[in-house]
Amino acid sequence: MGLTTNFIGLKLKNSVFVASGIAGFGEEYSDLFDINKLGGFITKTVTLLPRKGNSLPRIVETTSGMINSIGLENPGVDAFIEDKLPFLRKNLKIPVIVSIGGETAEELVSVVRKLNGVEVISAIELNLSCPNIKSARKYFISQDKELAYKTIRAIRKVTKFPLIAKLSPAVTDITEIAQVSKNAGADAVALINSFPAMFFSKDRAPVFGGLSGPVIKPMALKMIYEVSRKVKIPIMGVGGITSVKDAMDFFAAGSSVIAVGSCMFKNPKLPIEIIKGLSKNGKQD
Numbered sequence: 001m002g003l004t005t006n007f008i009g010l011k012l013k014n015s016v017f018v019a020s021g022i023a024g025f026g027e028e029y030s031d032l033f034d035i036n037k038l039g040g041f042i043t044k045t046v047t048l049l050p051r052k053g054n055s056l057p058r059i060v061e062t063t064s065g066m067i068n069s070i071g072l073e074n075p076g077v078d079a080f081i082e083d084k085l086p087f088l089r090k091n092l093k094i095p096v097i098v099s100i101g102g103e104t105a106e107e108l109v110s111v112v113r114k115l116n117g118v119e120v121i122s123a124i125e126l127n128l129s130c131p132n133i134k135s136a137r138k139y140f141i142s143q144d145k146e147l148a149y150k151t152i153r154a155i156r157k158v159t160k161f162p163l164i165a166k167l168s169p170a171v172t173d174i175t176e177i178a179q180v181s182k183n184a185g186a187d188a189v190a191l192i193n194s195f196p197a198m199f200f201s202k203d204r205a206p207v208f209g210g211l212s213g214p215v216i217k218p219m220a221l222k223m224i225y226e227v228s229r230k231v232k233i234p235i236m237g238v239g240g241i242t243s244v245k246d247a248m249d250f251f252a253a254g255s256s257v258i259a260v261g262s263c264m265f266k267n268p269k270l271p272i273e274i275i276k277g278l279s280k281n282g283k284q285d
């Protein structure tokens with residue numbers, strides 16, 4: 001049975017992506033598996049200016065998961081276009097989704113304006129939920145309904161790219177934020193980003209970051225299930241996917257497509273194994 005699907009106007013050969021921040025800008029993972037076997041590729045989040053990211057420690061393993069405190073390290077949008085896009089343009093035959101981040105609507109609009117018209121890009125994912133920027137405001141854009149609406153609306157007005165709003169799970173009712181995202185012009189939502197969490201460094205300094213991996217899968221499933229029943233918007237399901245069965249659970253909960261995240265650090269070939277498994281299990285078009 002075929003795995004091809006249509007998601008936000010993109011024709012995909014299957015419904016499996018790699019989540020933002022997991023495989024950088026493609027080059028880093030191209031030796032580990034054939035990226036062109038994926039349905040599509042999502043880049044690491046890019047911001048207006050370069051970011052060095054947080055100091056070490058940045059990653060810790062937890063029971064059934066991990067906490068990362070990368071701090072959105074990236075070269076900035078200009079260097080991304082100059083240095084990273086050529087690899088994607090040359091090597092990727094699948095849709096490329098660029099993830100962008102910023103602390104204000106204005107910043108995000110500036111990033112989008114620079115990406116407008118770049119022909120290798122198929123869609124933009126708005127990271128409205130990165131939980132590990134030290135200097136940032138006390139809440140994320142997608143934790144505030146009005147701010148989320150204003151931000152997505154402002155971006156919708158300046159670009160024709162399909163928009164995926166990636167939401168933070170750290171809210172009382174995810175369906176409200178998903179509805180607001182749709183009203184503001186998002187074409188899809190990505191559920192979920194990592195959960196705000198912390199660990200202690202060796203000298204007992206608190207390190208704030210995002211919890212991901214199998215531990216968050218049940219929460220991700222519940223949020224996807226709730227949004228799929230209340231809001232008419234396509235969902236990209238993300239959060240602790242480790243197997244074909246997990247992937248099937250995400251589709252059953254209401255995801256149109258899925259993205260594999262931190263479990264790729266253990267098994268970089270996981271998305272390929274999932275694609276093969278879905279095809280055997282008869283995932284429908």
Ligand SMILES: Cc1cc2nc3c(=O)[nH]c(=O)nc-3n(C[C@H](O)[C@H](O)[C@H](O)COP(=O)(O)O)c2cc1C
Binds near residue numbers: 045127216240
């Ligand atoms: C090391 C690391 C870096 C990440 N960087 C980003 C990022 O740049 N932008 C983003 O939207 N999400 C980022 N995420 C979140 C993932 O895309 C994903 O939403 C989250 O980890 C939940 O999925 P998982 O449990 O399968 O990892 C990152 C996650 C990890 C583990």
